[in-house]
Amino acid sequence: MKKLKVALLGCGNVGSQVARILLDDAAVLAERTGAELELAGIAVRNLEAPRDVELPAGLFTTDAEALVDSADIVIELMGGLEPAASLIRRAIDGGATVVTGNKALLAKDLPGLAARANEAGVQLSYEAAVAGAIPILRPIRDSLAGDRITKVMGIVNGTTNYILDAMDTTGAAFDDALTKAKELGYAEADPTADIEGHDAASKAAILATLSFHAPFDLDDVDCEGITSVTAEDVAAAREQGMVIKLLAIAERLGNGSGTEGVGVRVHSTLIPRVHPLAAVHGAFNAVFVEADNAGELMFYGQGAGGRPTASAVVGDVVSAARRVVLGGPGRTEATVGQVKALPIDAVRTSYSIGLQVSDKTGVLAKIAKIFTDHKVSIETMRQSPEDVEGDAPGSASLRFVTHRGSEAALAATVADIKELSVVTAVTSVLRVEGN
Numbered sequence: 001m002k003k004l005k006v007a008l009l010g011c012g013n014v015g016s017q018v019a020r021i022l023l024d025d026a027a028v029l030a031e032r033t034g035a036e037l038e039l040a041g042i043a044v045r046n047l048e049a050p051r052d053v054e055l056p057a058g059l060f061t062t063d064a065e066a067l068v069d070s071a072d073i074v075i076e077l078m079g080g081l082e083p084a085a086s087l088i089r090r091a092i093d094g095g096a097t098v099v100t101g102n103k104a105l106l107a108k109d110l111p112g113l114a115a116r117a118n119e120a121g122v123q124l125s126y127e128a129a130v131a132g133a134i135p136i137l138r139p140i141r142d143s144l145a146g147d148r149i150t151k152v153m154g155i156v157n158g159t160t161n162y163i164l165d166a167m168d169t170t171g172a173a174f175d176d177a178l179t180k181a182k183e184l185g186y187a188e189a190d191p192t193a194d195i196e197g198h199d200a201a202s203k204a205a206i207l208a209t210l211s212f213h214a215p216f217d218l219d220d221v222d223c224e225g226i227t228s229v230t231a232e233d234v235a236a237a238r239e240q241g242m243v244i245k246l247l248a249i250a251e252r253l254g255n256g257s258g259t260e261g262v263g264v265r266v267h268s269t270l271i272p273r274v275h276p277l278a279a280v281h282g283a284f285n286a287v288f289v290e291a292d293n294a295g296e297l298m299f300y301g302q303g304a305g306g307r308p309t310a311s312a313v314v315g316d317v318v319s320a321a322r323r324v325v326l327g328g329p330g331r332t333e334a335t336v337g338q339v340k341a342l343p344i345d346a347v348r349t350s351y352s353i354g355l356q357v358s359d360k361t362g363v364l365a366k367i368a369k370i371f372t373d374h375k376v377s378i379e380t381m382r383q384s385p386e387d388v389e390g391d392a393p394g395s396a397s398l399r400f401v402t403h404r405g406s407e408a409a410l411a412a413t414v415a416d417i418k419e420l421s422v423v424t425a426v427t428s429v430l431r432v433e434g435n
Helices: 013-024 026-033 064-069 084-093 103-120 137-143 158-170 174-183 198-212 231-239 306-326 363-373 407-418
Strands: 002-009 035-043 073-076 097-100 149-155 221-223 242-254 260-272 284-291 295-302 348-358 378-386 395-402 423-432
Touching: 002 013, 002 064, 002 084, 002 306, 013 026, 013 035, 013 306, 026 035, 026 306, 035 064, 035 306, 064 084, 073 084, 073 306, 084 097, 084 103, 097 103, 097 306, 103 198, 137 198, 149 198, 158 174, 158 231, 158 242, 158 284, 198 221, 198 242, 198 260, 231 242, 231 348, 231 423, 348 363, 348 407, 363 395, 363 407, 395 423, 407 423
Parallel strands: 002 035, 002 073, 073 097, 221 260, 260 423
Antiparallel strands: 149 242, 149 284, 242 260, 284 295, 348 395, 348 423, 378 395
């Protein structure tokens, strides 16, 4: 039986579980690949750091370059841009197949790395980079290769989904839900990448690249996080039969001149409770795909965690090892399409707009005129009075949901409403999908 040397770069939460599977399930993996997968070494920065799994001390090394040079398959789970990028390029140039879960690096240079792998005749695999254990990238790349995907919309960050779900199901404030997420290990000590949407934006760029066969990177993604979502927003959504989720969305758009493009965005979004994504609770992930022929598909499962993500990594390793055993060139991505990234203004969506206004005659007429001026149609409007301390005049809360319109017109409407003297504050602006 052919022996393939496997180099593992990084031994954190995911890497330690990958090492465990390669060692404990070696016989099973050999049967499935037709080759013995020998874990040749694990490159780490600190040999003495505690590990989640007890592993043989002799496997560890700090010489990542030497380990890469000796391997047939390189698994990169270090994260970050460097030295991960340099080590991946070194592995590819040396003829090694590469498996990575590095979403930040792929969002920055997936087309470049894929082209490099293609030129070298090796395979670059990265299922674990999006949605953990959920098999979503291979189905998009392979199963739907003969179809035309029109939209990909998903919950791809477990931390934010846990927070928003807790706010919805328990009535918790954002800060309290975030604290609980940290206690349970769903949020990092510094949760900025999650709650500001950056993690989801990296995944959105990868999904767009695969779905539309054209290069997209992080700069093409319009990104907003969840830090502005309040308990009042969540309660108002519930009254409307909706729920708030942080969604990564990539969709085909027209730019008004007959040329097709793609809009890629991440933001807090209202969706109807009857939509399949509304039923995704806790730290789970789900990706909803729309295609011309396949119709609507949803992929659901654990989107993070050492063991689930390790499952996706080892799946890529098995696939890559089979290719090496059978021979032939590596599987590469078709990213030569002509569709371009379009700005957020080209998107057509709906807005939910929360306002605090003076409770007096004529207010609604002034607001309605602005909607009319921008050709934005109102679907629903709700009003509730508020108690005001002292002798201040009464105020009221208004919440409008619009029909679908251009992002540019909707944003201009909100900007002009802010300037009205009868509007005390624009308390929230959330986009609506799936209605």
